[in-house]
Amino acid sequence: MATTRTENVGPVVMGLNKQNGLRGQTKPASAQPAPTTQGKALGAPQKAGSAPQDGGGIKFGDDWKKSLQLPPKDNRVKTSDVTATKGNEFEDYCLKRELLMGIFEMGWEKPSPIQEESIPIALSGRDILARAKNGTGKSGAYLIPLLERIDLKKDHIQAIVMVPTRELALQVSQICIQISKHLGGVKVMATTGGTNLRDDIMRLDETVHVVIATPGRILDLIKKGVAKVDKVQMMVMDEADKLLSQDFVVLIEDIISFLPKNRQILLYSATFPISVQKFMAKHLQKPYEINLMEELTLKGITQFYAYVTERQKVHCLNTLFSRLQINQSIIFCNSTQRVELLAKKITQLGYSCFYIHAKMMQEYRNRVFHDFRNGLCRNLVCTDLFTRGIDIQAVNVVINFDFPKNAETYLHRIGRSGRFGHLGLAINLITSEDRFNLKAIEDQLVTDIKPIPSSIDKSLYVAEYHSAGADCDVEEVEEKPGRQQDST
Known part of the structure; x- marks a missing residue:
């Protein structure tokens, strides 16, 4: 993560x-x-923190990094799971400056190996099958390109992140909100089973750009005609092996049937059983495969x-x-x-x-x-x-x-x-x-x-x-x- x-x-x-x-x-x-995000709508518009504002935002030539509210530097020793990189910087990917501000304020200094491999490919619009260890930065690997591609001029759902558990949905939504806080209006929503359906329906009546959801709840909202996903450009499946297990695979197949044919699908997991291979052959178009698992x-x-x-x-x-x-x-x-x-x-x-x-x-x-x-x-x-x-x-x-x-x-x-x-x-x-x-x-x-x-x-x-x-x-x-x- x-x-x-x-x-x-x-x-x-x-x-x-x-x-x-x-x-x-x-x-x-x-x-x-502590944040009180009990599975309900998250991500009301947030102002651009401490970034110097003057009508048009940061002026050309400003040293924008000086305005960042960075967390304390993490000086702990790290293993090669995250240090064996090519030496890239987040600035190398031509990301929006406001997105970079959110990334650095999260304490993310340089991309991890999975982020280096994934971000440029995801930005190109290509499907991805990525295998990397737990705890090596997979969330950033898909959230960064996802947020970079959000068009704030459009008021419909543009990206869906599918996760198997409610706790993971809340965690990913919090990260997404934090990274996007300087982007000036990205609306992020977490929706999971076990929470008030009426609250989700009311939230979707307003603008939502990114939905982070468990399969059962988002499918329910889609079938009710509340969550309109016919213009979704990206679908991410985090912990894909679990999402494609017998517990969820029928729901996932059903959700995909409502998406446009030209959508981008990104799969991330530490383990990929046979079920993932079958799904990939059916739904992914010439996916770019990333495998950073020399050992498990x-x-x-x-x-x-x-x-x-x-x-x-x-x-x-x-x-x-x-x-x-x-x-x-x-x-x-x-x-x-x-x-x-x-x-x-x-x-x-x-x-x-x-x-x-x-x-x-x-x-x-x-x-x-x-x-x-x-x-x-x-x-x-x-x-x-x-x-x-x-x-x-x-x-x-x-x-x-x-x-x-x-x-x-x-x-x-x-x-x-x-x-x-x-x-x-x-x-x-x-x-x-x-x-x-x-x-x-x-x-x-x-x-x-x-x-x-x-x-x-x-x-x-x-x-x-x-x-x-x-x-x-x-x-x-x-x-x-x-x-x-x-x-x-």
């Missing part, structure tokens, strides 16, 4: 009831309100397993919490019932903990997602709902409390840490029943999951910095290992 930065949210004390999926209380340091797992993620019995799992987790230097962690279970039980147990052990799963009401899921992303809690217990494309850079540890059944799920789970070339740790609690799955997944991914040592070297998963000018929050974590033990 893209290299978004997360900001801590201000002095708020969280302590919602069980049905909210929130447990415990934390008191973060800095003050910044991110270089910055170190993988360990701990051989335990089912009864020892909670004790093992407690030991990990006390010994590891965790910034934020995501803990995966294989069922919603086990998610709630484990979250309750973690809270009883004295650690701050949220949980999230598909059976929760959508408004609570949105709130948990945004609060965790903004640093209100250190640990999140979840099901595989949270494995697709979620980009929270503060996560440096992923724990598989329950080991997954297949390699694809494992790959997406551990990809929640080590985002955008940074370091991460994946720890798997393995029972005797899991040992065959462990070997099979190692073989399929051509990766090495090692036995957990008695002491894990901090340099494997705690951010190291090039200079003293780094983010003080991470330095504080490094100096105070006991910080993980903030209790509820």
Whole structure:
């Protein structure tokens, strides 16, 4: 995903009831309100921030970069997953200056390998089949050319981004709004199942240029005649392997039937099963294929397993919490019932903990997602709902409390840490029943999951910095290992 930065949210004390999926209380340091984008329309017109304005905008000859409100420079060491570039700059692609301003204010300094390969081809209008690792900048690879090609003089839907989950739809829409904030009127809308249909209908009665949606909801709006997609010039499918699985493929085929024949289709994913090949042959016209997958797992993620019995799992987790230097962690279970039980147990052990799963009401899921992303809690217990494309850079540890059944799920789970070339740790609690799955997944991914040592070297998963000018929050974590033990 893209290299978004997360900001801590201000002095708020969280302590919602069980049905909210929130447990415990934390008191973060800095003050910044969390965005309240509960799957509804996003992207009201935004002014061009701090850019110097004088009727006609920035004058020729102005040093426009001096006016940018740049986030703190990210000096963490990065792996070759994102540094092995050709040396291109975002300015090389002849993008609108206002779009460049949004890109730089996101903290994106130079294009990653997938962005280098994808942006110029997407700008040319050609179909793309792109395969790249999770956490290497795929969102930017399609959002940048998508926004560059939006014509503000036209008041119809010009681009659709399809994603498999509501959380990913909200995340992508937020990134899209942030990048486009200087473009002067790009209207972005997120629409997902589980939210008020009437709100979406009212929003579509106004101008919308970009729709980021889950398949079921956008198809419903299309069939009702509310979302008019007959002039859409670009359709993006993020996490394409999931969108073309049995759960969604019929809906996707139906949506495409409403699009014009000359539309551009971009597919992005880390894995491409046979279903994607069939879809590509049917709907893509001489697609440009990008494959940046020499290996499947991110270089910055170190993988360990701990051989335990089912009864020892909670004790093992407690030991990990006390010994590891965790910034934020995501803990995966294989069922919603086990998610709630484990979250309750973690809270009883004295650690701050949220949980999230598909059976929760959508408004609570949105709130948990945004609060965790903004640093209100250190640990999140979840099901595989949270494995697709979620980009929270503060996560440096992923724990598989329950080991997954297949390699694809494992790959997406551990990809929640080590985002955008940074370091991460994946720890798997393995029972005797899991040992065959462990070997099979190692073989399929051509990766090495090692036995957990008695002491894990901090340099494997705690951010190291090039200079003293780094983010003080991470330095504080490094100096105070006991910080993980903030209790509820």
